[in-house]
Amino acid sequence: NLNIKDQHxxxxxxxxxxxxxxxxxGKEISSDQIEQFANCQVFYLIAPNLQVVKEQALSKLKSLFYVYSPCLTTVDDRGFEGCFSLFWLHSNCLSVLNDQAFRNCVSLSDVNLSSVTYMGSMCFSNCVSMPKIKNELLEVVEGQDFTQCYNLQRIELKMKEFKENLILQDTQPxxxxxxxxxxxxxFRKQHFFTVTQRTSEEVKQSCxxxxxxxxxxxxxxxxxxxYFSQKYLSQKQYLHYELNSVYKQSFxxxxxxxxxxxxxxxxxxxxxxxxxxFVECSLLKEVGESSFQACHAMRRFKAKLEVIGVNAFHGCVSLVEIDLRNVSKIGNGCFNYCQSAVSHFYGHDVxxxxxxxxxxxLLQIVGQNVKGHKLVRKEKLKHQEVIVEEFNERNNTMMKIRMQHLLTKTYQVAKYKLKQI
Structure with a gap:
């Protein structure tokens, strides 16, 4: 009984x-609207008109990996809090981030802060995978906004004034x-600082x-x-090739x-x-106890493992790609708190x-002779692509479609020319 306008x-x-x-x-989203999806495996949120995320609106979407919201400007208190798997928020318009907006988003690695003019207390607290801060508009930045950002490697800020000194308790060395x-x-601990010439003399002295x-x-x-080695061809100083050089002092x-x-x-x-x-080791078969524990930002582990030690990947909150088809021995707690793991496939009895x-x-653990977990299945359950760095499946599909269109057009042109002969 609705007219066309009401239906729209x-x-x-x-x-x-x-x-x-x-x-x-819609333009705003609230926790009441999301409640019905709290127990669903929601990987992606596509919201082209969304402007405001209301208080705690998305905090129950624990499997959320990617958000496309190009018009998003405001995130209210705890809007994304506890979205453990959130890797990428796609918006260039973020302006107002209220208290604890992204707190405990432990996998968050890609968010554009260049347009932000206000940042509330503990906004990115415990975002343990977040690698950088870049902003030229903020007038105040407090150290508590970035507590427990253990992976923070790069800070580019141009504050006009300070509410208090910038105190960063936990960052990369x-x-x-x-x-x-x-x-x-x-800072709390020893660092290897790289600063620009225009950085203030006070900061240089402090360092x-x-x-x-x-x-x-x-x-x-x-x-x-x-997360792919081929991207580092011109920046190999970020890569290591020998175990004894992993903790070598470096900038x-x-x-x-x-x-x-x-x-x-x-x-x-x-x-x-x-x-x-990421890790790429073609001959690697075994990883020992706690060998990669608390590697929060690691998303790819490329190796044909056979033995996994106790707590080997404990706390690898971002890990989404790992080959387990050859694993025959698996240690206790090896995948505890791997918040981004969706599907694991085993080829042996484990x-x-x-x-x-x-x-x-975690959606499924697949294997013919796997036991010991309620999510074990013998047949793979289909689901959306799990994003590592970009959408490979979608990109490959689009490439195939373009190629088909090109071949069709080429065939039609050739056919037409033959008729002219």
């Missing part, structure tokens, strides 16, 4: 869930900064008096944050570990290597009863 308004306010993808056309207006900066090493450059080194954090020789990695070898993004705990996105 109802459609705009509807949320549509289609195979792990939630589509919303290798830290790059451009802070021309900052009066003072304090030199904190038992740290300092290098001053005209501009900061080129920034790259990729560059480790992003990738690559080896064509190593067959096993000893216990705690990469423990709390929080800047590590008991996983003690291997998983607090896996908010």
């Amino acid at each position: 308004q109802v459609a705009l306010n509807q949320l549509i869930l289609t195979q792990n993808c939630l589509i919303y056309l 290798q830290l790059m900064m451009d802070l021309p207006n900052c009066a003072e900066i304090r 030199q008096t904190q038992n740290s090493q300092l290098q001053v450059q005209k501009e900061l080194p080129a920034w790259i944050n990729s 560059f954090p480790i992003h990738g570990f690559i080896s064509s020789k190593i067959k096993s990695i000893p216990r705690r070898a990469f423990y709390e290597a929080r800047s590590l993004l 008991d996983v009863s003690q291997a998983y705990f607090s896996n908010s996105s």
Whole structure:
């Protein structure tokens, strides 16, 4: 009984869930609207008209990996809090981020802060995978906004005034900064600082008096944050190739570990290597106890593993890609708190009863002879692509469609020319 205008308004306010993808056309979204999807595996939120995320609106979507909301300007208190799997928020219009807006978004790695003019208290607290802060509009930045941002490697801010000194309690030991207006900066531990020439003399002095090493450059080194080794051809200083060089003193954090020789990695070898993004080891068969524990930002692990030690990947909250088809021995707690793991596939008899705990996105554990978990299945359940860095499946499909169109057009032109002969 609705007229056309009313029908259109109802459609705009509807949320549509289609195979792990939630589509919303409204301008504001609230927790009441999301409640019905709290127990669903929502990987993507596509909201082209969304401008405001209301208080705690999306905090129950624990499996949310990607948000497309190009018009989003405001996130109210705790709007995304506890979205453990959220990796990428696609918006260039963010302006107002209220208290604890992204608190405990432990996998968040890609968010554009360039347009932000207000940031509430503890806005990014415990965003343990977040690699950088860049903004030229904020007038005030408080240290508490970025507490427990263990992977923070790069800070580029131009505050006009300070409410208090910028105090960053937990960051990467290798830290790059451009802070021309900052009066003072304090840290807990020793660092390798890289700063620009325009960084204030007060900051440079602070860096030199904190038992740290300092290098001053005209501009900061080129920034790259990729999960694939081929992206680092011109920036190999971010890569390591030998185990004994992993913790070598350097001004560059480790992003990738690559080896064509190593067959096993000893216990705690990469423990709390929080800047590590990927591993590529073609001959690697075994990883020891806690070998990659608390590698919060690591998303890709490319190796044909056979043995996984106790707590080997414990707390790898961003890990989405790992090959388990050859694994025959698996240690207790090895995938505890892997919040971004969706599907694990085993090709051998394994008991996983003690291997998983607090896996908010885990949808299935697939294997013919796997036992010990309520999510074990013999057949794969289809789901949306799990994003590593970009949408590979979608990009490949679009490439095939374009190629088909090109071949069709070429055939039609050739056919037409033949008729003219």
